[in-house]
Amino acid sequence: MAKDLSRQKKFETRIDFTPMVDMNMLLITFFMLCTTMIKSQTLQISLPSNEKIEEEQQNKVKQSEAVTIIIDGELKQANVDGNAEAQVADAAAGMLFYYDGMPPTAQDLLKITKGELENPMKQVAFGSQEGALPAIREILRERNKDVVAKIAELKKDWKEMKFSSNEDKNDSIYQAKAKEIRNDSTLKRPVVIIKATPNASYAHVVNVLDEMQINNISRYQIDRINMVDSAMMMPLKEKALSAK
């Protein structure tokens, strides 16, 4: 009896942490699956208001500066939210057309259809061939080469931290200078008019808007497609389809 009392049981002081780890792992998995780490990006655009503007008040685009890009696409049937008949744009089938200069008038179109005038519209491939830049980027870069060259120079200085040794300050000076160059009216800068047909997919429209950013084009607008544009597009489309 006395012997039993004197022999105190030695408790194990170490606690087994395995269940704790199990539980934590579960919680981590839960948080990892339910969270969004990447926030969406935004593209800022501003459109003109819908009010009718007097002809004289419109700033006329110079003939040599205008480039019109037309985005076309195809619709396909897809199963969207249980609706099997839904018509959505086919993200794989995009077509891109462009022409330089002002949009042709109805008289010009008549001449084009008769063959008296050459069709100014050309088709470019969407996306890029392997290893090459997207075709539209090459075209836009060529039109905006003064600005692109200046920005490239500026970027070199920025990378070498020439503006300031402070990284944030360096960035903000770079941004301000880049903006200045993009809006420098002494340089030859294009005005890009983007038009999309109803069948074009939203992805392609954003893709073209993106090219504006990549090529540092400060003047661009989204416009509505008109009869002349679609009439000029028809023969090119037929050609592209028959080539398939």
Added chain:
Amino acid sequence: MGKVKIKKKDTRIDMTAMSDVTVLLLTFFMLTSTFLQKEPITVITPPSVSEEKVPDQNLLSVLISPTGKVYLEVLGSKDSTFKSETVRADLLRNMAAKYNEKHPNAKVSLTNKEVAEFAKLNAFGVPFRYMKDWLSIEDITLRDKVLQGEEPLTTKDGQKVKLAGIPISMNEDANNPNEFQMWVQCAYNSMNDELKQSMVKGKGIAIKADQTTPYSVVNVVMDNLQTIKMNKFSLMTALKAEEE
């Protein structure tokens, strides 16, 4: 020769260190996480090189499904008196007043309970005359399904209707706004001045459309916004690495 004494090894691993690590990770995830918001439709935004982040407060986003259903999401500010719930309740009251003014024969009167229910919702998009019927659905999963258009809504007079987002159509008459435009105007004129300011700057309105949405659908939304003079807005995109 003495016996070789084999030392008995302890097979238990000390889990304390492991537990420390998991707790740390858990803390990190808990602090950085923003939960995925429940949306009536899953939208895959197109990629762009833009690096501007979507604001996480004072934002009105327009969700567009590939088939053209339009939903709205409202976020209030994080740390002022105008929390999301307050802003949404205010928005709904404004909208009800505006709607009843326009439709004196088909007034919608909402109870405080219904307004409170609405304030909790992240996304909404039902024709306003069905708002009361929709909010009075008790079963949350059924309510979501009705919002998505998977299940019909039973109105109080026993009719069954399938819903397809906020009614929207081409409208260029700013004095006679359609329902979508009324919602946007109400959000603009709500008592939250911060939301108004960011909408003026173009950061407060974001269009979130799926890649495969035909441009015709996006165009209707953009045109509607232009008509009510909200011609600055942003397009939500996903991150894409810039290839040089």
